[in-house]
Amino acid sequence: MRAYLDAIAAGYPTVSPALVYLIGMLAFGALVVFVFILPVAGITSWVERRVWARIQSRIGPNRVGPGGFLQWLADGLKNLLKEDVIPAAVDVPLFRIAPYVVVAGFVAAFVALPFAGSLIIADLNIGILYISAITSLVVIGILMAGWSSNNKWSMLGGIRSATQIICYEIPVGLSIFPVVLLSGTLSMQGIISAQGWAPTSWHMFHSPFLFVSFLLFFVGALAEGNRTPFDLPEADSELVAGFATEYSGMRSLLFFLAEWGNLYVIGVLVSTLFMGGWQVPHFTDNGVVLAVAQFATMFVKAYFWVFVAMWVRATLPRVRVDQFMTLCWKYMVPIGLVNVVGTATMMVVLPQGSIVLRWIMVAMTAAILVQFARRVFFHLRRANYGRLGRISEGAA
Amino acid sequence: MTAADVMFFVLAALAIVGAAGVAFSRHILYSALSLMVALFGVAGLFITLSADFVAGVQVLIYVGGVLVITLFAVMLTQGIQNVAVSNRAVGSTAAGLLTTGLFVLLLRAMAKAQWVRPSGEVSAQTSTAGIGNALLGQYVLPFEVASLVLLAVLVGAVVLTRKETAE
Numbered sequence: 001m002r003a004y005l006d007a008i009a010a011g012y013p014t015v016s017p018a019l020v021y022l023i024g025m026l027a028f029g030a031l032v033v034f035v036f037i038l039p040v041a042g043i044t045s046w047v048e049r050r051v052w053a054r055i056q057s058r059i060g061p062n063r064v065g066p067g068g069f070l071q072w073l074a075d076g077l078k079n080l081l082k083e084d085v086i087p088a089a090v091d092v093p094l095f096r097i098a099p100y101v102v103v104a105g106f107v108a109a110f111v112a113l114p115f116a117g118s119l120i121i122a123d124l125n126i127g128i129l130y131i132s133a134i135t136s137l138v139v140i141g142i143l144m145a146g147w148s149s150n151n152k153w154s155m156l157g158g159i160r161s162a163t164q165i166i167c168y169e170i171p172v173g174l175s176i177f178p179v180v181l182l183s184g185t186l187s188m189q190g191i192i193s194a195q196g197w198a199p200t201s202w203h204m205f206h207s208p209f210l211f212v213s214f215l216l217f218f219v220g221a222l223a224e225g226n227r228t229p230f231d232l233p234e235a236d237s238e239l240v241a242g243f244a245t246e247y248s249g250m251r252s253l254l255f256f257l258a259e260w261g262n263l264y265v266i267g268v269l270v271s272t273l274f275m276g277g278w279q280v281p282h283f284t285d286n287g288v289v290l291a292v293a294q295f296a297t298m299f300v301k302a303y304f305w306v307f308v309a310m311w312v313r314a315t316l317p318r319v320r321v322d323q324f325m326t327l328c329w330k331y332m333v334p335i336g337l338v339n340v341v342g343t344a345t346m347m348v349v350l351p352q353g354s355i356v357l358r359w360i361m362v363a364m365t366a367a368i369l370v371q372f373a374r375r376v377f378f379h380l381r382r383a384n385y386g387r388l389g390r391i392s393e394g395a396a
Numbered sequence: 397m398t399a400a401d402v403m404f405f406v407l408a409a410l411a412i413v414g415a416a417g418v419a420f421s422r423h424i425l426y427s428a429l430s431l432m433v434a435l436f437g438v439a440g441l442f443i444t445l446s447a448d449f450v451a452g453v454q455v456l457i458y459v460g461g462v463l464v465i466t467l468f469a470v471m472l473t474q475g476i477q478n479v480a481v482s483n484r485a486v487g488s489t490a491a492g493l494l495t496t497g498l499f500v501l502l503l504r505a506m507a508k509a510q511w512v513r514p515s516g517e518v519s520a521q522t523s524t525a526g527i528g529n530a531l532l533g534q535y536v537l538p539f540e541v542a543s544l545v546l547l548a549v550l551v552g553a554v555v556l557t558r559k560e561t562a563e
Binding site: 016018019022094124125126129130132133134136137139140143144146147155158159162163165166169185186 | 398399425429432448449451452453455456459460461463464465467468471472524
């Protein structure tokens with residue numbers, strides 16, 4: 001961004017460069033929010049409902065637009081027009097600003113998220129640290145919402161959410177360390193540049209430690225994003241709707257907007273840290289074509305993980321609070337510590353890494369995926385066989 | 397006044413307003429949330445001093461950790477909304493004397509300090525690598541001692557909270 005703005009500022013020598021920079025940054029930020037974040041979060045809500053419906057043998061929203069595609073616009077419009085009910089017993093100022101704090105925390109993460117090689121709002125030197133830090137605003141917002149609602153279920157939801165986020169911050173941080181060790185930088189573009197387009201050059205396949213780190217990161221990120229199986233803060237059967245119980249209209253929708261948008265942030269982080277981000281083979285010298293290809297690569301990789309998160313949500317039951325804490329403190333934190341030490345040892349023993357090891361890791365992952373797909377299709381065939389009423393093995 | 401000056405005053409105002417909110421708010425939860433504003437202001441000031449890593453860690457540890465734990469404690473405490481219980485003003489004379497004394501002391505320190513004035517334009521430099529090298533090079537011994545202290549604290553916390561098992 002800086003380069004573009006410097007070029008613009010050079011064209012208007014009478015205007016102060018700082019002013020051009022400020023206006024340019026604000027304009028670009030607004031563009032990203034309205035042209036990218038809102039549609040992505042909205043469309044994700046529709047995709048998620050359709051994907052769950054498919055997994056649960058239902059149909060899902062299919063009335064508004066082709067295949068129900070415009071459902072997210074209809075929902076957004078409806079919620080904007082609805083009455084914004086503020087219950088009498090709430091703490092009004094905190095109740096009003098809580099959704100904005102949550103949304104601010106999630107939108108601020110986009111400042112350092114890379115879209116393509118040249119498309120990033122600001123390539124901060126502390127990119128990944130900044131993202132971990134600024135998303136803590138989300139916890140504050142959720143605690144504010146939970147407390148100000150003056151309702152014990154909301155309060156419990158808010159407290160559970162805060163516990164969850166501060167506990168899982170530790171394994172997530174520990175799983176970022178090996179990546180930072182390997183790349184030697186905290187900058188998001190720097191981490192991507194340390195990898196290549198081929199899977200064998202991705203951080204994920206550098207060593208078994210990095211692969212485990214990747215799994216830890218994805219699980220921890222789901223927990224931080226309050227996603228099933230870790231959606232304890234809004235466990236419907238226990239807490240009504242958790243911290244969002246008293247909210248209505250657009251304020252309520254803002255919480256969900258942050259949740260769906262956060263899925264995309266998780267996807268981008270996983271692909272940046274472990275899967276080479278926007279790296280594509282250098283097939284053309286045309287900068288625009290290359291940028292489009294990079295953007296598409298990044299988007300597909302990120303959306304793949306969004307899809308996996310939806311899949312997990314439709315498949316797994318919610319964990320209990322004690323299981324949740326056990327998983328974090330007794331398993332993920334020790335494994336994370338071993339990963340950090342293991343990666344550091346690897347880097348001393350094999351400073352260049354080992355291409356053989358990388359190929360073995362890729363082959364093993366491919367073998368696991370193939371076996372997984374075979375099992376899935378086997379069960380699908382068997383389920384269909386049973387449904388046709390010949391031999392109902394599944395029912396036995 | 398340059399853009400950097402404007403930024404400095406905005407951030408300083410944020411920090412001071414936040415700090416005033418912490419001190420003067422009648423409601424302890426509002427105090428805790430004002431602390432967040434103050435912490436963000438201070439993080440911004442660190443950035444204007446090109447200490448980006450310190451700013452990030454400040455937000456991560458203080459807003460994401462310490463403040464959340466504080467809010468936790470506040471919310472789980474009974475009768476916290478009762479100002480007479482939670483935010484009583486006790487010993488205002490002593491507190492006034494103490495803060496005035498501290499203020500005078502800091503003013504004197506500020507007046508006596510030898511401020512380094514860089515000549516010419518100063519370019520922003522990143523601090524992360526420098527901090528890493530200093531912590532694991534020149535200051536490795538204090539760093540390790542600090543981690544030992546933290547380890548002792550962790551062990552102490554576990555011992556304190558552990559239930560005595562029946563013999």
